[in-house]
Amino acid sequence: MAHKNCFEAVDRTLRDILQIEDPQNAEKPFGGKVVVLGGDFRQILPVVRKGRREDIVQSSISKSYLWNDCHVFKLQTNMRLLQGNMSEIETSSIKDFSEWILKIGNGELGEGDGDNNISIPSDLIIQPSENPMQDIIDNTYPNLENKFTDPSYLQDRAILAPTNEVVEELNDYIVSSLNGEVHEYLSSYFICKASSNVPD
Structure with missing residues (x-):
């Protein structure tokens, strides 16, 4: 979710620009333009560096002066x-x-205030074994060794990981388990000036 300052900056900019054609637009939210925002307040809150819980809550658009002019539609x-x-x-x-x-x-699930314990249905839990990483891979990518060349098979699945280190570990583990020749593709942020086709 974007910080409320982002929306307020757009609001002020549109008011400034659109008041040229009609001075009353300076008093209208977003200069009188209809703006559609999509999102879910259950998702990630705005990031406030070194902010406390109150700072994070205050950064939400629902705490902006614009919120009174918003109409919420629920899917x-x-x-x-x-x-x-x-x-x-x-x-x-x-x-x-x-x-x-x-x-x-x-x-609506769990009991008490604050932190709640929620029972996860057993069909959503991967039963632990000696190799939990392999269990996650097998559950997410069944029959991977025969289907890893099928783009639609890979597009329909994903393993979420908490850190980039875990992502690297998972990637290395999966790649090492697949048969075939390994190809490594490199990228660069800068174009080499030694190339004859690059202008100065």
């Missing part, structure tokens, strides 16, 4: 459930998962 229909190519079991599973996620976001 009600899960479009994924309307796809005709899913079985009843798949549709039911996605619906149950969506409702569970919403309950977490609304604070």
Whole structure:
């Protein structure tokens, strides 16, 4: 989520520019232009360096002077459930998962104030073994050794990791388990001046 200062800067800029054609635009939010913002307050809050919890909350657009002029519309229909190519079991599973996620976001699961313990359904948990990394890979990318050349197979899956170090470790582990020749592609931030086609 963007810091409220970003929206307020756009607001002031549009007011300044659009008051040239109509002086009353200086008094209208965003200079009288309709601005559509999309987002979810359950997602990541704005980043405030060395900020306390209060600072982070105050940086949200809901704490901006613009918020009083905002109209909030909520999405009600899960479009994924309307796809005709899913079985009843798949549709039911996605619906149950969506409702569970919403309950977490609304604070309807768990007990007490503050930190809550939430029971995760067993079908969402990868059972631990001696090699948890392999378990995650096998669960996310079943039959990877036969499908890793299929772009659509890879596009539909992802493993989230907390740090870049874990990403590197996962990548190295997966690549080492695949058969085939390794190709390494390098990139550069600067073009070499030694090239004959590069102007000074």
